[in-house]
Amino acid sequence: MKIIKFKPVISRIKVFGFSAIFTSFAVFGALDASAHGYVTSPKSRVLVCYENNVESPTLPACIAAKAAGNIGFYSPQSIAIGGVKDNHQQVIPDGKLCSAGVSGYEGLDIARNDWPATKVQPGLQDFVWTNTAQHKTMYFRYYITKQGFNPGAAPLKWSDLEQIYQSNPTGQEANSMHSVPLPQRTGKHIVYSIWQRDYSDAPEGFYQCIDVDFSSGTSSSASTSISSSAPSSTSSSVVSSISSSVSSLSGDTCASLPAWDANTIYNKPQQVKFNSKRYQANYWTQGNNPELTSGQYNYWLDLGACNTSGSSQSSVATSSSSVQSSAARSSSSISSNSSSRVSSSSSKSSVASSVGNNCTSPAFVQGSTYATGALVQNAGSEYRCTVGGWCTVGGPYAPGTGWAWTNAWALTRACQ
Secondary structure, three states: OOOEEOOOOEEEEEEOOEEEEEEOOOOOOOOOOOOOEEEEEOOOHHHHHHOOOOOOOOOHHHHHHHHOOOOHHHOOOOOEEEOOOOOHHHHOOOOOOOOOOOOOOHHHHOOOOOOOEEEOOOEEEEEEEEEOOOOOEEEEEEEEEOOOOOOOOOOOOHHHEEEEEEOOOEOOOOEEEEEEEEOOOOOEEEEEEEEEEOOOOOOOEEEEEEEEEOOOOOOOOHHHEEOOOOOOOOOHHHHHHHHHHOOOOOOOOOOOOOEOOOOOOEOOOOEEEEOOEEEEEOOOEOOOOOOOOEOOOOOEEEEEEOOOOOOHHHHHHHHHHHHHHHHHHHHHHHHHHOOOOOOOOOOHHHHHHOOOOOOOOOEOOOOOOOOOOOEEEEOOEEEEEOOHHHHOOOHHHOOOOOOOHHHOEEEEEEOO
């Protein structure tokens, strides 16, 4: 295959086992050199070194990367492969993920423990792609290294990663922001992000490694840590959407849900039924069988079996009665000890407001039955049950502590 040489931007294309190196300000056709992008928040590895004086870097990791022959730091937006069309793992070999195997960026693949990392926490973290040219997008996808990963042991491999997010297809955007759910991790990790352009536009992929640090507290070295805020709030809109779609617990809890269709596009928090079970999309998905691709960070979240027995009605009624009795007892007790008397028929939230920041709702008990609307305390906060059938399950749905708790409970306030 003929090699076309221009400079200084470098990109690679692989087609049917053959590869060609393109270095150009503009290569027309499947690979448009202006159609680039990179992650600016949290700062990606290539951007950190780009901003650390390309000619005379001071950060040890960037010095080592430059010594490896990195001339690509001048173009952090150009870690790209033309014609990849979603075949990322087939095209990019293990150990070359951060550079995507693109000539001139090899130093980004060096395994080191001192790559500057942004402080983050588990929960929602905003990631921003800055797109130096706007084009239609098939998706932005995010992976994170598995717990126990050591960034200094060996260059990044596909088997080190698990997918945590994928966006919807979008039109032309100068900046693309995604609220990505970061899982529980400790120490330093790598978030790997892919921007896949729309196939009809140009099936080109862009790749970025973002170093993050889940260590608590502040960094002891300004040269290896980047400050960043990491919001970890839950989405009340998701809970609201789920609650509105749940049918009466006295009948089939999946009655109002559509059956999963391989040709339909789904996105969080849409739900479907499949083989007598209920599933919720974790992010954009099409053609992924819920039964085969469910999990905390997979395409679907398994919400359990559809309830068709009708037996939950009595248990819900029992729970509701228990909750009301508990509220009445709490109200009576507080009335006798508070200067502002509270009627025993008052709602639990009214009772709570009369005693400042202390919650009076009962403690959550694993295995107990809870009705929609029930209030409980757990892990220092108060929660209201939004989907009785799932509140009763506990475990992954335990309020505030289970990894899927937002599908069953809504946070009302802190009890501190």
